[in-house]
Each structure stands twice: as structure tokens, then as C-alpha cells.
Amino acid sequence: MRSRLSLRTRVGALAALCVGVAVALTALAVYLTVSTQLVRSVDESLYKRASDTLASSLGPSSLVQIPSEAFLASDTRVAYMGSNSELILPRGEESALPVGEPELAVAQGREDHHIRTADLKGENYRMLSVRASDRFALVVGQSMAQSEWILDRVRIVSLLVGGIGVVGATWAGLSVAQAGLRPVRRLTEAAEHVARTQRLDPIEVEGKDEIARLAYSFNEMLSALNDARARQARLVADAGHELRTPLTSMRTNLDLLAQSDREGDRLPPADRAQIIDDVRAQAEELSQLMGDLVELSREDPPRESREQLDFADVVRDALTRVRRRAPSVTFTADLRPWNVHGDPHVIGRAVTNLLDNAAKYSPSDGTVTVRLHSGTLEVDDEGPGIADEDLPHVFERFYRSSEARGRPGSGLGLAIVRTAAERHDGRVSAGRAPSGGARLTMYLPGSPPPTEAEPPSSASLA
Structure with a gap:
């Protein structure tokens, strides 16, 4: 299940958790260290007290003569335990140390000494028993109340410091998260602004x-989206402009036919046939325009649709198709084999458009010269050529020079050529042919065949 907490809250909680764990471990280490040191200090004090007692010749017979207050003043209790479990206490001692089997083992000589913690009326005592003679063991006990009081204070201080540390770490984590996530919040607000207003304004970048870097990438994405939107708007506007002319002409012809039928004044057969031919030609022009628009709007085809092919074979197939559409034009070809990795449909459509363009602008008895050398396809026609000011624009969408506006066409054919070349990492260019006509060039990267089994083809198609 996804977390419903904000990133800022999660960062603050993580900081608090880390500090809390660190404080807990530190407090535990401090507590264990202090506790060990206090117990060790009490043990050392007991060993010294036992040693001093034995050195003072304070035996069992002497101990009963000493009042218990002499020992209670120093918060210490002293007793002798016999090997027969007899317990000898100072005079007036009301409560004896809680001796047991460990102390009896020392008195009987089974152990030299023993130290442990025992409970006496709800109060912990540290008890040391050492062998005093063959029949007795000296038992010295000291209350642990002072040590436990110190440990209680250590626990309280650790909790207070730990709580302050956790609160401080939470505040610091939230502050750092808020400061660090401020650019992310601006990116989020910018994305929401784009979604809400459809405006692709870049955001300010700091640092x-x-x-x-994420903000720079976001701005680059906005710029790319803005360019794509501009291209889309330009394509729609240009398409609407180009569609308006054939649609208007078609509607006019259809209205003329309908009016003649409605008024009973039928047009002469020749005029009627001419109008129908015009409508059919306009319909074909619309179909070609829509096909060109679809071709230009296609994304790069998937890698699986590409294959290894001979560029010269694609050009030969295109020459065969164009020859049928332009039987009055002569095509001469000099084609050298050239292997490319690409989409045969896309490349074939581009080559066909180049040849159709050359046939359209060539005179009825003209010649179109086609050459393919080292991946560079050159198509020369014998038409009027391209003006110098039009050369940089002939491959743009819907661009038509002033001389071409009276000829059929959508202005998209050469744009499709450029798109196809760019999809295959190639390039296109326009110039003048030696005959005075236009020379259109398309280059596709590739390589010559390893071995040429046949000489370069040179054909003349009329």
C-alpha cells in the first residue's frame, strides 16, 4: 500500500527515527557503563573492607561485642558464618544479611570467596564472603541504594536528552526537507500550471x-512540447489552407451540376463530362493530400520494420511506377548498388516523390536523369528550374514557389522526402542541373556491396 505521508513528513520521520535509535543505543551504552562501574566500585570497597577487617583481628568473638550502629553508620553490614551454618552478628543487629548456600560454601572451605547481590527487606545489597578461618567465613554487605539512585538519574537524563534530540532532529529534518524540496515543489506547481492553463512557460532554475538539472530537463521538455505544438498548429493551418481550395472548387462544380438538374436546364454532355472529370481530379488531389498528411504525421517506424536492402533496387521499382504515370517523359538511369538499412516503403515513397516532381516540371518530350553513386541519389529535370530564393525552402511543408502555384500538387511531396531521409540519418538538398532544370539530391548512409556480381546498371526508359 502506498504511503499517504508527504515526502517532507517522511524525511522528518526518518531523521527522528535515526536520531531516536542513536540516542537509545547511546543511552543504553551509558547506562551499562555506569552500572558496571558502580558495581565494580562497590565490589572494590567490599574487598578493601573485608581485608581491613581481617587485618584488624576482628574475629567472631569480638564481633558480638561491637554495637551494630558502628557498621550501619557507613551503610555496611558485617557478619561471620560458621561451617555449621551458625551466623554471628554485631550486638543489637536486628536484621541479618540474607546469607545462603554461597556463603556456607566459603565457610566450609569449598570456595575461597564469593560475591553476589541479594535482597534484604526490599533493598538490594552487594554481599562479599571471604574465608576467615577453618571454621568461619567473613560476610560483608553494602547497600546498593546510592548506586541505584545514580542509575535512576542517568535514566531520567538520558530520556530527557533523547527526547530533546528526537524533537530537534524532527524539526531539523522537516526544515532540511522543506528547503531541499522547494525546487521540487516549484516543478510540481509548474507542471500543475501547465496542465491547468496549457501554457508552456519555463521555470526559473537556481543552483x-x-x-x-531536473529543472533544466523539465524546461527542455517544455520547449520540446512548445515546438511540437507550434509544428502541429502550423500543420493544421497549412492543411486547412490547402484543403480549402480543392473543396471549394469541388463544391462549386457539384452545385453547378445540382442546379442544372433542378432547373431542368441540363448541361451539354461535353460540359457535364468536363465537370465530372474536374470533380474526380479534385477528389484524387484530396486523397493524395490526405495520404501525404498521414505520411508526414507518422512517427519513426519501429526497428523491426527495417531491413537490409539495395538502394538501387528501390530506385528501379520507383522508376517503373513513375514511367506508367508519365509516359511522355524519358527517364535515364545510372544506378550503382548501395546497401542501406531502412524501411523499403518509406524510402520508396521518397524516391517516387522525387521522380514525380521531376516528371511534373519536365516538358512532354523532356528527359529526367537519375544517378545513384555511393548512396547519393540525384534527379535532374529539364524544367524551368528553381529560383535562388526558393532553394532553401523547397523541402518545407506546403511550400510552393510562385511558378508552381498553378500546377497540381499539395506541396508535401518534397517534405516527405526530407522526413524519410532524416529518419534514416540522411540528408537532402536542391540545386540547378546542367540542363537548366532542377537537381534534387537525397543521400542515405550505407555501404557498397562486398562484391558486385554485375556491372552498374544504365537504362533508358521512355
Whole structure:
């Protein structure tokens, strides 16, 4: 299940958790260290007290003569335990140390000494028993109340410091998260602004860290989206402009036919046939325009649709098709084999458009010269050529020079050529042919065949 907490809250909680764990471990280490040191200090004090007692010749017979207050003043209790479990206490001692089997083992000589913690009326005592003679063991006990009081204070201080540390770490984590996520919040607001207003305004970028790089990438994405939107708007506007002319002409012809039938004044057969031919030609022009628009709007085809092919074979197939559409034009070809990795349909459509363009602008008895050398396809016609000011624009969408506006066409054919070349990492260019006509060139990267089994083909098609 996804977390419903904000990133800022999660960062603050993580900081608090880390500090809490660190404080808990530190407090535990401090508590264990202090506790060990206190117990060790009490043990050392007991060993010293036992040693001093034995050195003072304070035996069992002497101990009963000493009042218990002499020992209670120093928060210490002293007793002798016999090997027969007899317990000898100072005079007036009301409560004896909780001796047991460990102390009896020392008195009987089974152990030299023993130290442990025992409970006496709800109070912990540290008890040391050492062998005093063959029949007795000296038992010295000291209350642990002072040590436990110190440990209680250590626990309280650790909890207070730990709580302050967790609160401080939470505040610091939230503050750092808020400051660090401020650029992310601006990116989020910018994305929401784009979604809400459809405006692709770039955001301000500060710094050079990873968030700044993300902001730069976001601005680049906005710029690309803005360019795509502009291209889309331009394509729609240009398409609407180009569609308006054939649609208007078609509607006029259809209205003329309908009016003649409605008024009973039928047109002469020749005029009627001419109008129908015009409508059919306009319909074909619309079909070609829509096909060109679809071709230009296609994304790059998937890699699986590409194959290894001979560029010369694609040109030969295109020459065969164009020859049928332009039987009055002569095509001469000099084609050298050239292997390319690409989509045969896309490349064939581009070559066909180049040849159709040359046939359209060539006179009825003209010649179109086609050459393919080292991946460079040149198509020369014998038409009027391209003006110098039009050369940089002939491959743009819907661009038509002033001389071409009276000829049929959508102005998209050469744009499709450029798109196809760019999809295959190639390039296109326009210039003048030696005959005075236009020379259109398309280059596709590739390689010559390893071995040429046949000489380059040279054909003349009329």
C-alpha cells in the first residue's frame, strides 16, 4: 500500500527515527557503563573492607561485642558464618544479611570467596564472603541504594536528552526537507500550471545540483512540447489552407451540376463530362493530400520494420511506377548498388516523390536523369528550374514557389522526402542541373556491396 505521508513528513520521520535509535543505543551504552562501574566500585570497597577487617583481628568473638550502629553508620553490614551454618552478628543487629548456600560454601572451605547481590527487606545489597578461618567465613554487605539512585538519574537524563534530540532532529529534518524540496515543489506547481492553463512557460532554475538539472530537463521538455505544438498548429493551418481550395472548387462544380438538374436546364454532355472529370481530379488531389498528411504525421517506424536492402533496387521499382504515370517523359538511369538499412516503403515513397516532381516540371518530350553513386541519389529535370530564393525552402511543408502555384500538387511531396531521409540519418538538398532544370539530391548512409556480381546498371526508359 502506498504511503499517504508527504515526502517532507517522511524525511522528518526518518531523521527522528535515526536520531531516536542513536540516542537509545547511546543511552543504553551509558547506562551499562555506569552500572558496571558502580558495581565494580562497590565490589572494590567490599574487598578493601573485608581485608581491613581481617587485618584488624576482628574475629567472631569480638564481633558480638561491637554495637551494630558502628557498621550501619557507613551503610555496611558485617557478619561471620560458621561451617555449621551458625551466623554471628554485631550486638543489637536486628536484621541479618540474607546469607545462603554461597556463603556456607566459603565457610566450609569449598570456595575461597564469593560475591553476589541479594535482597534484604526490599533493598538490594552487594554481599562479599571471604574465608576467615577453618571454621568461619567473613560476610560483608553494602547497600546498593546510592548506586541505584545514580542509575535512576542517568535514566531520567538520558530520556530527557533523547527526547530533546528526537524533537530537534524532527524539526531539523522537516526544515532540511522543506528547503531541499522547494525546487521540487516549484516543478510540481509548474507542471500543475501547465496542465491547468496549457501554457508552456519555463521555470526559473537556481543552483547546479541534481534538482537544478531536473529543472533544466523539465524546461527542455517544455520547449520540446512548445515546438511540437507550434509544428502541429502550423500543420493544421497549412492543411486547412490547402484543403480549402480543392473543396471549394469541388463544391462549386457539384452545385453547378445540382442546379442544372433542378432547373431542368441540363448541361451539354461535353460540359457535364468536363465537370465530372474536374470533380474526380479534385477528389484524387484530396486523397493524395490526405495520404501525404498521414505520411508526414507518422512517427519513426519501429526497428523491426527495417531491413537490409539495395538502394538501387528501390530506385528501379520507383522508376517503373513513375514511367506508367508519365509516359511522355524519358527517364535515364545510372544506378550503382548501395546497401542501406531502412524501411523499403518509406524510402520508396521518397524516391517516387522525387521522380514525380521531376516528371511534373519536365516538358512532354523532356528527359529526367537519375544517378545513384555511393548512396547519393540525384534527379535532374529539364524544367524551368528553381529560383535562388526558393532553394532553401523547397523541402518545407506546403511550400510552393510562385511558378508552381498553378500546377497540381499539395506541396508535401518534397517534405516527405526530407522526413524519410532524416529518419534514416540522411540528408537532402536542391540545386540547378546542367540542363537548366532542377537537381534534387537525397543521400542515405550505407555501404557498397562486398562484391558486385554485375556491372552498374544504365537504362533508358521512355
